[in-house]
Amino acid sequence: MVISMISPNRQHTHGVKTVVVPAAGMGTRFLPATKTVPKELLPVVDTPGIELIAEEAAQLGATRLAVITAPNKQEVLAHFGEFPLLVETLTERGKDEQVAKVKRAGELIQPIAVEQERPLGLGHAVGLAESVLDEDEDAFAVMLPDDLVLPMGAVEEMAKVRAELGGTVLCAIEVPREETYNYGVFEIEEVSGLDRDDVKRVRGMVEKPDPEDAPSNYVATGRYLLDRAIFDALRRIKPGKGGELQLTDAIALLIEEGHPVHVLVHHGGRHDLGNPGGYIKACVDFGLRDPKYGPSLRGAIEEILVNFDAEKAARAAE
Ligand code: G1P
8 A cells, every 4th residue: 555645754743643534334314326436435526525534634644544444335445546547548648637636545644444344333433443553552533524624633733632631632513502412412611720712621421412411512523532541441332322332422431430531622614524415515615715616616606596596586476
């Protein structure tokens, strides 16, 4: 496999060598597309979500991407391959820009496939990554490919928090209380003596509670900086919400046992690529910012809106 092209002195700058990417889900919210195309390969403009995650991991200074896949989802790893015939053909035709696009994923980071034979939950998927870690890795990151946390760099900030406070650091966003049932929800308290107010101590965590039972409206978004102690906790939890082994329950167990867990509250943007509604928004957002497609997309969106509103008004007048 191709080894990361980032310069050695930038590697592991934040103490994170491995980023774990759970990508074994069936993508049921994206059917029929996901009958043959894993949702992690659906493009945002022209780049699959998995490559955006690889870019974020490489930027963090990580050198290994442990991709947890289902047995029938080998295409996700294949995206990091070398494609010699394609490169040769494009090179002969002088298409250098496209050659760079073909090579980019494999040059960003070294992917490692970890197979999850059965869909037993996020906690189970993360637990499988233990076999990939070196003995000296005290912590590792998890990036959920459904979540784009923007601007990139949340885990760098979380690593600074871990350097100061130790333990495990998670990424929180605030959502309306009625939406908390979609997430792992934090019970938090202020940390005294810190010169920043975007870091809170986590006193408990519960997976997808009913909104009336949610301990707060701070919820987990898909970036985790986990202490290695999580593996031991993952071995001791029982199936939880939805009958699955939940990462949230292992984190809750660590907290109960006195392990320090903090959140960094993210105030930037976020896209949920895991469902068509969120995915379309992400495509529009990234598309508008794209130097090649942005300007005409803006005009096209305005035209679509004018036509859409006119049709609606005409229908209302009938
Ligand atoms: C997972 C986690 C949940 C977290 C969410 C963030 O849920 O279990 O705690 O808040 O990701 O996107 P999922 O969205 O996979 O159901």
